[in-house]
Every structure is written in structure tokens, then in C-alpha cells.
Amino acid sequence: MEPSQQDEETEDRGDGGDRPGSVLLAKRMARIALRCSRPLRRPAIIGMIGLVMGVAVLGSAWALSRPSVEVAITALPAPSTYVNLPAFVTDLRPDRGRRAVVRIALVVRVPAAHAPQLTDMNAAIEDAVQVHLRDYRRRDLEGAEGAQRLRQEVLEIVNALIHPAKADRILFREFLMD
Known part of the structure; x- marks a missing residue:
């Protein structure tokens, strides 16, 4: 192994000794966690998009259902x-x-x-x-x-x-x- 790879595969335990493979294990666990979290993020993102679209549709429906403003021109009463x-x-x-x-x-x-x-x-x-x-x-x-x-x-x-x-x-x- 090359010295740079060995540094990545070992971790300082704090007692002066190195445990080989602990950095590699941490990287693997991070990749697994990332893969697992992606499917969890998708429904949340889809849910947020659905919520925003629902609010937009309801707001548009409410705005269109309001009576339009009509201006009536009336003659002033005779003096x-x-x-x-x-x-x-x-x-x-x-x-x-x-x-x-x-x-x-x-x-x-x-x-x-x-x-x-x-x-x-x-x-x-x-x-x-x-x-x-x-x-x-x-x-x-x-x-x-x-x-x-x-x-x-x-x-x-x-x-x-x-x-x-x-x-x-x-x-x-x-x-x-x-």
C-alpha cells in the first residue's frame, strides 16, 4: 500500500495507535447513508411540490370565483x-x-x-x-x-x-x- 492510502485507511484512536480501515469504513457508511437518504428525500420533495401546486390551484380558484369589479356609471340626481x-x-x-x-x-x-x-x-x-x-x-x-x-x-x-x-x-x- 502506498503511504497516502494507508493514511486514509487508518485512524488515530487517541491512545497513540492506529486502527487500519476505520476511515474506509466511515466512508462506506457515509455512502450507504447517502444512498438510503435519497429515496427518503424524493417523497419529501414531491410532497412539497404537491403542496405548493395545491396552494397555487386553490388560490387561483378562489381568485377566479370572486365577483369581478364592475363600474356602474349613474347619472347624478337632478338638483x-x-x-x-x-x-x-x-x-x-x-x-x-x-x-x-x-x-x-x-x-x-x-x-x-x-x-x-x-x-x-x-x-x-x-x-x-x-x-x-x-x-x-x-x-x-x-x-x-x-x-x-x-x-x-x-x-x-x-x-x-x-x-x-x-x-x-x-x-x-x-x-x-x-
Whole structure:
């Protein structure tokens, strides 16, 4: 044997003696371990690739299943204007022999283009609201609920009279009961 091979085949035991073949044995065991570990690495690598592919497929499916963003272009509403209606006084239905009177001044919000039509219908609106109010008793109009109900009913009356135009809000400028 050559001296370089002998160095590879011997190992220092620490007690000053050399054991021939221990380096060779270590190299052989390393080769065997390397061969054995290769098959173990393959399934791990294949598993990792499968995991990455699965996440990619699921992520793509989720992204494609989301609704697409659609932009809707809507026209801006026509500018509105407030139209003051003249104040009027009407009697309410008597309650327990007691008569009541209500004074109302309304403000109606309509699209600016329909304001002249509303102004032309002032007399008809006043008449319809007075007829409607004569069915009420004083207690029907008391409180926030009574005022809100009356506001909604007056809005329906106004919209019926100015159709096809449409008012979108009624405000009470004055609302007095006696």
C-alpha cells in the first residue's frame, strides 16, 4: 500500500495507535447513508411540490370565483329646490265635543325642473290636504309619530297631484294646533 492510502485507511484512536480501515469504513457508511437518504428525500420533495401546486390551484380558484369589479356609471340626481306653500288653517274632527284647529305651512322639496308645476298646483294641494286633515282628531296629530305619519301622507297627496313629477320630502315650516 502506498503511504497516502494507508493514511486514509487508518485512524488515530487517541491512545497513540492506529486502527487500519476505520476511515474506509466511515466512508462506506457515509455512502450507504447517502444512498438510503435519497429515496427518503424524493417523497419529501414531491410532497412539497404537491403542496405548493395545491396552494397555487386553490388560490387561483378562489381568485377566479370572486365577483369581478364592475363600474356602474349613474347619472347624478337632478338638483332639488325647496318650494314654500302658503300657510293654511283647517278644522279637525271634533273630539268629545271639543273643536280643534290646525295651522300648517309646508315646504316641499322637488327637482328644480318641476318647481313651476308644483307652484301651479298650490290650490289643489291645499284643498287635498285640508280634506285629508278634517278626518283627523287632535290626538291623532300629537307627538312625533303623528307628525311623521302626516308628513308621509301629505307627501303621497302631493306626488299624486304633480304626477309624473315627484316630490321627495315634506317639511313643516309651521305646525300649530289650537
